[in-house]
Amino acid sequence: MTAEIDKGYLGQVLLDRGFRDWFLYMFRVVEGTTFDLDPVHEQMLAEFQSLLDGKETRANSNCPPRTAKTTFAKYLVAYGITWNPRAHFIYTSYSQDLLGQIAQEIAGILQHPAYIAMYGGRQPQLSETICDPVDEFWKDYLFNQNKESKYTSHKITTAQGGVILFASIGSAITGFGAGRRNAHEFGGMLIIDDGNKPADIRSPNMRKKVHTYFVDTLLTRLNHSNTPILNIQQRLHLEDLTGFLETVYEFTTWRHPLLDADNVCALPRQYTDDRVKELQKDTFTFAAQYQQMPVKEGGNLIQTAWMRRYSVAPHTFDQLFILADTAFTEKKSADNSAFGLFGICGKDLYMLDGYCKKVIFPDLCRDMVSFYESACARYTTTPVSAVYIENKGSGISLIQQLRERGMPVRELMPTVHNAYLRKDQVTDKFTRFNEIAADLESGYFHIPESAPWLLEFISECEAFTGGKQSAHDDFVDLLIYALKIRRQNQITDWAALRTSFIRR
Numbered sequence: 001m002t003a004e005i006d007k008g009y010l011g012q013v014l015l016d017r018g019f020r021d022w023f024l025y026m027f028r029v030v031e032g033t034t035f036d037l038d039p040v041h042e043q044m045l046a047e048f049q050s051l052l053d054g055k056e057t058r059a060n061s062n063c064p065p066r067t068a069k070t071t072f073a074k075y076l077v078a079y080g081i082t083w084n085p086r087a088h089f090i091y092t093s094y095s096q097d098l099l100g101q102i103a104q105e106i107a108g109i110l111q112h113p114a115y116i117a118m119y120g121g122r123q124p125q126l127s128e129t130i131c132d133p134v135d136e137f138w139k140d141y142l143f144n145q146n147k148e149s150k151y152t153s154h155k156i157t158t159a160q161g162g163v164i165l166f167a168s169i170g171s172a173i174t175g176f177g178a179g180r181r182n183a184h185e186f187g188g189m190l191i192i193d194d195g196n197k198p199a200d201i202r203s204p205n206m207r208k209k210v211h212t213y214f215v216d217t218l219l220t221r222l223n224h225s226n227t228p229i230l231n232i233q234q235r236l237h238l239e240d241l242t243g244f245l246e247t248v249y250e251f252t253t254w255r256h257p258l259l260d261a262d263n264v265c266a267l268p269r270q271y272t273d274d275r276v277k278e279l280q281k282d283t284f285t286f287a288a289q290y291q292q293m294p295v296k297e298g299g300n301l302i303q304t305a306w307m308r309r310y311s312v313a314p315h316t317f318d319q320l321f322i323l324a325d326t327a328f329t330e331k332k333s334a335d336n337s338a339f340g341l342f343g344i345c346g347k348d349l350y351m352l353d354g355y356c357k358k359v360i361f362p363d364l365c366r367d368m369v370s371f372y373e374s375a376c377a378r379y380t381t382t383p384v385s386a387v388y389i390e391n392k393g394s395g396i397s398l399i400q401q402l403r404e405r406g407m408p409v410r411e412l413m414p415t416v417h418n419a420y421l422r423k424d425q426v427t428d429k430f431t432r433f434n435e436i437a438a439d440l441e442s443g444y445f446h447i448p449e450s451a452p453w454l455l456e457f458i459s460e461c462e463a464f465t466g467g468k469q470s471a472h473d474d475f476v477d478l479l480i481y482a483l484k485i486r487r488q489n490q491i492t493d494w495a496a497l498r499t500s501f502i503r504r
Contacts, residue, residue: 008118008119008120010118011082011117011118011119014026014118015079015082015083018049019045019048019049019052019075019076019079020042020045020046020049022075022079022082023035023045023072023075023076023079024037026075026078026079026109026114026115027071027075029112029114029115030108030109030112030114030115035068035071036269038266038267038268038269039266040063040067040256040266040267041067041068041072043254043256044061044063044067044069044072044254044256045072047059047061047254048061048072048076048230051076051189051228051230052076052079052080052083052186052228053186054186054226054228056228056252057226057227057228057229058228058229058245058249058250058251058252059228059229059230059231059251059252059253059254060231060232060233060242060245060246060251060252060253060254061230061231061232061233061254061256062233062234062235062242062253062254062255062256062292063232063234063256063292064234064256064257064258064266064267064289064290064292065234065289065290066267066270066271067256067267067270069193069232070098070102070193070232073091073102073191073193073230073232074102074105074106074109075109076191076230077089077091077106077164077191078106078109078110080186080188080189081110081158081162081164081188082110082115082119083186084162084180084185084186084187084188085121085158085159085160085161085162086158086160086161086162086180086187087162087179087180087186087187087188088162088163088164088165088176088177088178088179088180088187088188088223089163089164089165089178089188089189089190089191090165090167090173090176090177090178090190090191090218090221091103091164091165091166091167091191091193092166092167092168092169092190092191092192092193092195092218093168093169093192093193093194093195094168094169094194094195094196094197094200094210095168095194095197096146096151096152096168098193098194099153099154099166099167099168100152100154100166102166102193103126103154103155103156103164103166104126106156106164107124107126107156110123110124110156110158111123111124121158121159121160122159124156124157124158124159124162125156125157126154126155126156127154127155127157128152128153128154128155129152129153129154129155130150130151130152130153131150131151131152131153131167131171131172131173131174132150132151132171132172133149133150133151133170133171133172134170134171134172134213134216134217137209138170138171138209138213141170141209142170151167151168151170151171151172152168153165153166153167153168153171154166162188163176169195169210169213170209170213172217173217173218173221176221177221177222177223177227178190178221178222178223178227179222179223179224179226179227179228180223180224181223181224182224187223187224187227188223188227189227189228189229189230190218190221190222190227190228190229190230191230191232192214192218192229192230192231192232192233192241193232193233194232194233194234195210195214195231195233195240195241196210196233196236196237196240196241198236201236201237201240202237204239207237207239207240207244210241210244211241211244214241214244214245229251231245231251234288234289234290234292235288235289235292235293235294236288236289236294237288237294238294238295240294243294255292255293256292257290257291257292257293258271258276258290258291259276259290259291261336261356261357261358262357263452277450280450280455283304283454283455283458283459284462286455287455287458287459287462291455291459293459293463295459295462295463301433301437301464301465301466302433302440302461302462302464302476302479303441304458304461304462306440306441306442306443306445307440307445307446307447307458307461308443308445308446308447309446309447309448309449310350310446310447310448310449311448311449313343313350313352313448314343314345314350315381316345316381316382317343317344317345317350317379317382318344318345318346318382318489319343319344319382319385319485319489320341320342320343320344320375320379320382320383320384320385321341321342321343321384321385321386321387321388321485322339322340322341322342322371322372322375322384322386322387322388323339323340323342323387323388323389323412323478323481323482323485324337324338324339324340324368324387324388324389324390324395324398324478325337325338325339325390325474325475325477325478326364326389326390326395326398336356336357336358336474337355337356337357337358337359337364337367337474338354338355338356338474338475338477338478339353339354339355339356339367339368339371339478340353340354340355340475340478340479340482341353341354341371341375341384342482342485342486343379343382344485344486344489347444347490348444348445348446349444349445349446349482349483349486350446350447351445351446351447351448351457351479351482352375352379352448353371353374353375353451353453354451354453354454354456354457354475354478355367355371355453356453356456356457356474356475361397361398364398365398365401365402368387368398368402369402369405369407372384372387372402372407384408385408386408386409386410387402387407387408387409387410388409388410388411388412388481388485389402389409389410389411389412390411390412390413390414390477391411391412391413399411412481414428414429414432429466429473429476429477429480430466432480432484433464433466433476433480435484436480436483436484436487439483439486439487440479440483444483444486445479445483456475457475460473460474460475460476461475461476461479464476
């Protein structure tokens, strides 16, 4: 006789193994297919487990479209209410239709025969309720969008007293909260799944109203101080809900870009190389929604409209040089190391190649040599006259190493010219930018129409504010230095010119 599997035991074992294994098993049973995990999915599953374990209580999860974030969120709720059948959840989104669909699908998981076999009990009840908008603004907004004056909320109730409330952004939530009072274990959570509507994101008023809804409504609906709050979204704007929660409430942010520092795609099954190139044509949208690094559209101090595009670079240059901004370690807190190949042709400055990575010193030295040799091989009509490196940090060692290899290394200092004192003085990046801003605005700087490094370069330039940067700005350093070298190249050496006439 074949031994019968103890389904209840199997269910408990799966719960004890954690969210990842429970999700993979239940997804295969419920959906009828396996879930193919990419590294980004492994990271997200581990991060969501930290919420269940109480290691994190306030978190943003930012990931590109088609990352299965809503699928993970659905099964996270199902797992949580299985772990604690008395748990209370609030699940919210800008889309009522999305919430209705998610409610149906979570109920389907909890009502699935395999789930009932493992966890028993009566099937959960799914119901709908009509609720008012939270204020007159949302009432008008709802009517303008759907010609309705009331929101429809959905609720799943378990026999043990667990509740999952699905309420739209803008709807009133009364008499119910997320989490359990006096809970010593996981008791539920507040999940925001796309709190901002993409069509509304350019409206400052709409962004502010979403912020206000979080503060005045959602944040007041926690039954326990440690009830986790998870905000899941693709970035849309610097002032979207993630930006607000990160800045004002110091939420932990889990950022999952589509392309890593080496331009390796995190979701190769979803995005082919051709598809990625297609998406990169809109640099503003790609930086926000796909790289999770929104920038001010058009740029802050540096306007992308000032940069001219070229399809074919000049054949020869008056001067060809390399700039390097270096960092010592590959720790996440460290800056990137960046290189740039620049050419001066008349009054115009061209950026011809770029490199930006976090690397340890031996790799930094190797990559610099390779970058230099590649430049020399590509531009045979004009020699690379200099490799400029800032004389600080890892740059000091790099200067020594490259000079030993016979490369034309020259040292840089972060200075501006003080006309009153008639000398250069070391100063901050904002002041150095102001020294060359007019040259940039005059259209003397050229970038290629496409290049592997171009998106990172444009994103850093657009994000530059002149103050303390929330993102790396290594390419901005190169741009400032390059424009200063270009300016120095335009200064006429009258003594040399006079000498050349005398010799004639």
